[in-house]
Amino acid sequence: MPTLSIDWPAVHAAASVRLAMPRTPLRGRAGERLGAGTGASLEFQDYRTYTPGDDLRHVDWAAYARTALLSVRLYREEVAPRVDLALDVSRSMAVTEAKQRAFSELSALLACACASTVADSCVITSPGAAPEPLPNPEHIERFLTCGVNQSAFEIGPLPFRRRSVRIVISDFLFPHDADALISRLARESAWLAIVQLTLAEEAEPVVEGGRRLIDVEGRGELDLVIDDAAVRDYRARFTRLRLELSRAARRVGAPFAHLVVGTPLRDMARALAAAGVVEPA
Amino acid sequence: MIFTTPLGLLALLAIPTIVAIHLFRRRFPVRPVAGLFLWGVVRQTPEGGGRITKLPVTRSLILECLAALALALILAGARLSPAGVSQHLVVLLDDSASMAAAAAPGDSARDRAVRRVLAELDRLSAGARITLIRSGDRPAILAGPASYIVEARPALDAWKPEAPHHSMAMGLRLARELAGRTGTLVVMSDMAAEPRGEPHFEGGVWMALGDRVDNVGITAAQRTTAPEDNRSVVSLTLASNMTAATSRHLSVRAGDAEVLARQLSVPPGASSLTLPIPAGLPAVRVALSDDGLRRDDDVMLAEPRARIVAIDNQLREGRGRDAVMRALDAVSGVTRAASGHLTFVDAEALDQPSTTDVWRVGFGRPSPTWLAPGEPKDFVGPFVLEKRHPLLLGMTLGGVVWAGASPIAPDVVRPIVSTGDQVLAGMATGPAFAGRTAILLNVDLDRTNLIRSPDWPILISNLVEMRRQQLAGPERWNYRSGEWVRVRLDRDQKAQLRFRCGGVERTLPAGRLIEFIAPSPGGLLQILDGDEVLFEIGVNFLDEMETALGDRSTGDSGKVGEVAGLRGETSAAFDPLFWILLAVGATAMLLNWCLLMPGRSARASVSQTV
Numbered sequence: 001m002p003t004l005s006i007d008w009p010a011v012h013a014a015a016s017v018r019l020a021m022p023r024t025p026l027r028g029r030a031g032e033r034l035g036a037g038t039g040a041s042l043e044f045q046d047y048r049t050y051t052p053g054d055d056l057r058h059v060d061w062a063a064y065a066r067t068a069l070l071s072v073r074l075y076r077e078e079v080a081p082r083v084d085l086a087l088d089v090s091r092s093m094a095v096t097e098a099k100q101r102a103f104s105e106l107s108a109l110l111a112c113a114c115a116s117t118v119a120d121s122c123v124i125t126s127p128g129a130a131p132e133p134l135p136n137p138e139h140i141e142r143f144l145t146c147g148v149n150q151s152a153f154e155i156g157p158l159p160f161r162r163r164s165v166r167i168v169i170s171d172f173l174f175p176h177d178a179d180a181l182i183s184r185l186a187r188e189s190a191w192l193a194i195v196q197l198t199l200a201e202e203a204e205p206v207v208e209g210g211r212r213l214i215d216v217e218g219r220g221e222l223d224l225v226i227d228d229a230a231v232r233d234y235r236a237r238f239t240r241l242r243l244e245l246s247r248a249a250r251r252v253g254a255p256f257a258h259l260v261v262g263t264p265l266r267d268m269a270r271a272l273a274a275a276g277v278v279e280p281a
Numbered sequence: 282m283i284f285t286t287p288l289g290l291l292a293l294l295a296i297p298t299i300v301a302i303h304l305f306r307r308r309f310p311v312r313p314v315a316g317l318f319l320w321g322v323v324r325q326t327p328e329g330g331g332r333i334t335k336l337p338v339t340r341s342l343i344l345e346c347l348a349a350l351a352l353a354l355i356l357a358g359a360r361l362s363p364a365g366v367s368q369h370l371v372v373l374l375d376d377s378a379s380m381a382a383a384a385a386p387g388d389s390a391r392d393r394a395v396r397r398v399l400a401e402l403d404r405l406s407a408g409a410r411i412t413l414i415r416s417g418d419r420p421a422i423l424a425g426p427a428s429y430i431v432e433a434r435p436a437l438d439a440w441k442p443e444a445p446h447h448s449m450a451m452g453l454r455l456a457r458e459l460a461g462r463t464g465t466l467v468v469m470s471d472m473a474a475e476p477r478g479e480p481h482f483e484g485g486v487w488m489a490l491g492d493r494v495d496n497v498g499i500t501a502a503q504r505t506t507a508p509e510d511n512r513s514v515v516s517l518t519l520a521s522n523m524t525a526a527t528s529r530h531l532s533v534r535a536g537d538a539e540v541l542a543r544q545l546s547v548p549p550g551a552s553s554l555t556l557p558i559p560a561g562l563p564a565v566r567v568a569l570s571d572d573g574l575r576r577d578d579d580v581m582l583a584e585p586r587a588r589i590v591a592i593d594n595q596l597r598e599g600r601g602r603d604a605v606m607r608a609l610d611a612v613s614g615v616t617r618a619a620s621g622h623l624t625f626v627d628a629e630a631l632d633q634p635s636t637t638d639v640w641r642v643g644f645g646r647p648s649p650t651w652l653a654p655g656e657p658k659d660f661v662g663p664f665v666l667e668k669r670h671p672l673l674l675g676m677t678l679g680g681v682v683w684a685g686a687s688p689i690a691p692d693v694v695r696p697i698v699s700t701g702d703q704v705l706a707g708m709a710t711g712p713a714f715a716g717r718t719a720i721l722l723n724v725d726l727d728r729t730n731l732i733r734s735p736d737w738p739i740l741i742s743n744l745v746e747m748r749r750q751q752l753a754g755p756e757r758w759n760y761r762s763g764e765w766v767r768v769r770l771d772r773d774q775k776a777q778l779r780f781r782c783g784g785v786e787r788t789l790p791a792g793r794l795i796e797f798i799a800p801s802p803g804g805l806l807q808i809l810d811g812d813e814v815l816f817e818i819g820v821n822f823l824d825e826m827e828t829a830l831g832d833r834s835t836g837d838s839g840k841v842g843e844v845a846g847l848r849g850e851t852s853a854a855f856d857p858l859f860w861i862l863l864a865v866g867a868t869a870m871l872l873n874w875c876l877l878m879p880g881r882s883a884r885a886s887v888s889q890t891v
Contacts, residue, residue: 092315173316202315210309215317222320223309230320237319 006108006141014265015112015137017278019119019165020255021081021191046074081190082161083119084131085110087143088153088170091216094146099199102261103169104144106197109269110167111137116281124159126152131159149217150174153181165191167277171198174217178244182252192254193277196245199261203238205231282858285358292353299345304336344873351866360856368409369427371460372398373452375470375477376415379827380442382471382494382574390471390833391442393490397469398437402430412459413437416452417444418763426459443576443802445763446826448478457484473834482839491833497521497529497547497569498577498828502821504759506560506585513584515556515567521547522831530570535562545569560584564805564817577828580821581805585758587614590749591621593639595630601644601726608741615745623748631709631719640718640748644726646687655688657725660700667697671750672706672720672743676736685725694721720744759819762801768808768816769794776811782820 050059050070058072087107094100114121115137122131123143134140152158154174160166166189186192207227214221224230242258249256257275259268272278284290314320336342374380374394383389402411411433412425424436449470460466466484468474471491474482501518521527526548533541533556540558558565561584568579592615596602605625609615621639628643632650635641646657660683666673678698683705694707709719724731731737750756753771760766770793778789780797783804789795799806803820 095313095315171315173319175318199315208312211312212309213312213314213317213320216313216315219317222317224320234319238316241319 006104008108008138010265011105011108011112011137014269015109015116016281017109017113017269017273018116018281019083019113019167019193020273020276020279021117021165047071048074081117081119082164083114083117083121084124084160084164084166085114085121085134085140086124086152086158086160086166086168086185088151088168088172089125089143089146090148090151090174091146092151092171092173093197095216096199096261099171099197099261100144100146102259102263103146103197104141105265106195106259106268107140107144107169108137109265109272110169110195110278111140113278119165122161124152127156127158129159131161153185157184160185160187160189162188163190165189167193167195169195169197171202172196172241172245173198173202178241178248179251182245182248182254186252186254192249192252193275194245194249194254194256195272195277196242196256196258197261198258203242203258203260205234207231283360285360287357289355289357290353292356293350295349295353296346299342299349300336303339303342308337341873341876344869344876348866348869348873351862351869355859355862355866359858359862361858368405369412369460369464370401370405370409371412371414371456371464371466372401373414373416373420373449373456373466373468374423374440374442375449375468375472376417376440376442376444377446377471377827378443378576378822378824379446379491379574379830379833380471381576382496382830382833384492384494384573388492390490390492391440394469394488395437395440397488397490398467399434401467402433405430412456412464413440414452414456414459415440416447416449418447418451420452420455422455422459427464445761445801445822445824450478453479453482460485471833473836474838476832476834485839487838489834489836489838491830491835493833494573494830495523495527496573496577496828496830497523497527498572498574499567499569499580499821499823500551500577500825500828501823502567502580502582502759504565504582504584504819506587511560513558513560513562515558515565515582517554517556517567517580519545519547519552519554519569520825520828521549521552522829523549525549529572531556531567533558533565533567535565540565564819573830574828576802576822577824580823581803581819582821583758583805583817583819586754588749588752588754590615590623590745590752591618592616592745593618593621593624595624595626596644596726597627599727601732604726604732604737605741608738609745611738612742612745614749622752623744628721628723631721632713635717635719640720640751642720642722642744644722644724646685646725647689647721647723651690651693651721653688653690657685657687658703659684659728660686660703660705662700664705665699670697671747672697672740674743675739676743678731678734678736680730681734681736682730683724684728684730686723689721689723755816755818757818759821760799761823762799762803762820764799765796766799766806766818766820767794767796770815774810775813778808778810780806780808782806 047060047063048071050072054072058074060071060073063069063071085107093103111121111134114134121134123134123140124131125143126148132143151170151174153168153170153172154176166185168185182192182194205226209227210223210225212221212223246256255276257272257277259271263271269278273280380391380394381389383392402409409430410425410427411430412427413423413433413436415421415423423440424433449468453468456466456468466486468482468485468487470477470487470489473489474480474487479487498520499517500520503516504513505516506513515533526546529545529547531543531545532539540562541556543556545554556567564581564583566579566581571578592609594602594605594609594617596605624635624639624641626641626643628645628647631641631643632648646652662678662681664678664681664683666676666678683700686703686705689704689707693709693711694704695710696704696707698706704723706720706722706724709721726732751769753769756767773793774791778791778795780787780789782800783802785800787797787800789797789808795808799820803822806818806820807814808816808818
């Protein structure tokens with residue numbers, strides 16, 4: 001399964017965004033984001049009684065003047081958040097060249113967003129492998145070979161890091177229970193974002209006549225006359241699938257974005273920002 | 282290439298059928314999708330039937346057509362020409378005993394016939410077929426039909442001619458049927474076609490392989506017994522085809538004991554010989570010293586056991602009773618008894634009950650229930666006799682005055698002697714006589730001259746012999762091979778009835794009257810009820826035609842016509858074309874199956890599309 005080269009200039013032009021981090025405290029290495037513990041940032045957190053060994057620069061002398069008690073000012077720590085970028089690299093993401101290109105560019109866009117966030121980013125593509133570090137956005141190209149017959153999200157728990165920020169990209173075109181799937185993805189996460197990428201004809205097929213439909217992931221084949229009734233039934237099922245995903249994401253406080261292949265990358269970034277997945281840098 | 286079953290070529294219709302299926306099959310454009318499950322339960326609405334489009338010459342089509350072609354050719358029996366046709370030799374072997382006659386060991390007509398057949402087999406190709414038939418009244422197939430040569434050789438080695446003289450017609454008919462238009466017919470005998478009864482033999486080769494052999498044989502044999510003298514007599518008829526008297530040693534043995542030994546001087550032609558031996562001996566074997574034909578040199582003779590008929594004469598005193606007694610005195614094998622096998626009574630007593638074992642013969646006026654209105658009359662003829670009835674054998678009733686014949690009611694007796702519509706003698710019928718025998722002689726013995734005519738002792742003798750035939754035991758005690766043996770039993774059998782004669786043993790049907798053909802080669806025949814020996818009888822060759830070995834001849838006659846040879850339908854295993862077609866067909870089917878395996882075709886389509 002060949003990979004497509006990414007038009008990085010176009011990606012960088014569109015990637016003036018960073019991840020929309022949650023307001024809840026995060027965990028991670030020292031960085032630019034406020035952490036859950038005390039640290040050395042400028043944001044006041046609390047007072048506590050002075051104990052020998054405390055930094056005298058943090059003693060609140062004004063309070064000592066008023067109360068004759070030595071107390072110390074505590075400030076929030078600053079951390080670099082852990083970001084897990086979970087990619088669906090099954091064959092369905094490359095069912096057409098356009099979809100594979102769109103998937104690659106979307107992944108690159110989000111990799112750039114991670115870099116803008118100064119996050120400890122990793123890429124997860126399968127349940128059996130450890131998260132792969134993503135030192136720079138261009139490194140994402142190593143993970144975009146869509147050759148497996150089953151989505152990683154179907155199989156079982158993914159090796160997410162604890163309290164990590166998680167962005168999941170897939171078409172979600174496999175049989176699943178949306179509530180169970182989203183709950184599993186959100187378990188012990190700091191934040192979760194769901195991005196669904198589909199072809200236009202996958203979202204809204206049109207009447208085509210007789211077709212032999214062959215599932216690219218080997219789930220069978222079907223000779224079918226795609227007429228009005230077939231299209232109507234299909235659309236109803238796809239809409240229900242998308243709404244259930246959206247509803248399940250909303251239950252766990254995760255933003256959900258549905259992107260359609262063929263949308264310009266800049267518009268995709270806007271759509272992600274509108275959904276709350278990213279924010280202007 | 283030839284086709285052994287050309288109708289199998291109809292299977293080639295499978296090829297246009299396959300092409301039509303491929304031509305009309307609905308072929309939708311392939312569209313790979315990511316979520317087939319979203320389409321899965323959508324109802325399918327066909328857009329009408331398939332459309333004729335350009336025939337896609339796919340690998341599947343080629344393989345299917347190839348497999349159909351190969352299988353059709355196999356069904357049609359496609360063969361390479363040289364191996365498809367094999368020669369078929371049909372040999373009719375004369376099974377008469379004279380074929381075994383030999384002046385020197387290994388030089389009999391049978392030995393020469395075997396050598397000729399083997400020479401023919403060596404001349405034929407390896408794939409040739411042969412059918413061996415043994416002649417006889419019931420010809421038998423020794424090897425075949427159309428067996429391979431290796432199968433025929435053991436049957437030929439085991440063949441031993443020992444049948445009595447018989448016609449070759451039945452064997453020839455069977456041989457011609459089996460030869461048909463594809464086989465070559467060869468007859469092997471020790472005589473030429475004409476003296477063997479086939480003066481117009483055609484359509485094959487008649488090989489006469491006989492030779493004159495000096496022979497003395499027994500052509501008839503009889504053993505009689507005179508118990509009152511305590512002696513038994515063996516009577517032999519000998520035949521010699523030699524031109525001068527010759528000497529032979531004759532011995533008579535009963536079991537292991539030699540009863541009699543004698544050196545004979547046998548004159549040319551037929552001669553008779555009588556040998557007295559002690560009575561009461563078991564079956565004796567009479568043997569001449571060996572010569573050209575051993576088959577006719579000995580006989581096995583069982584001692585006859587007389588079947589005595591017990592007579593009870595209950596006629597009233599008078600002329601008739603005396604006449605019966607005088608006639609019985611002239612008949613052998615009878616005795617007087619109070620309750621006999623045969624009872625002579627006045628006709629009025631025929632109505633009285635009796636046992637089934639007792640035959641009753643009534644003379645005179647029967648009881649009134651048998652009579653029709655009218656007075657008794659005398660008749661001088663002409664008399665109508667049922668000639669086939671054993672009671673009337675040898676009788677003419679010439680010059681007889683049948684006196685005192687009363688009118689008989691219809692359906693009372695079955696007439697055997699009558700004049701006009703008057704029944705003079707007959708067998709009683711009706712439900713009262715079911716299973717019993719009663720004979721009415723509607724004659725007044727005191728007035729008729731029947732008792733003084735020559736027919737009277739014949740009548741009485743016939744009555745006695747009729748009754749004797751119904752007594753238990755064999756009809757005769759010594760038979761020729763091939764004759765019908767009749768044995769009457771006086772009781773139901775306890776176990777399976779069978780007979781044993783030499784190496785032959787067969788079961789017999791259940792019943793009081795047993796009939797079977799005396800088996801060949803003969804010897805002492807025992808009739809057994811389970812393990813109990815009921816009777817022992819002698820079965821002997823005794824064939825004058827086979828003993829006369831002076832007219833045997835040598836020479837071939839006839840010619841072999843053009844024959845097509847036998848199509849080798851069964852030689853598929855030897856035909857390389859069969860195996861080639863089988864391999865091609867099987868390979869094509871296997872490859873096609875691999876090509877159309879579920880999953881493989883889908884993956885191939887997707888990879889081509891993606």
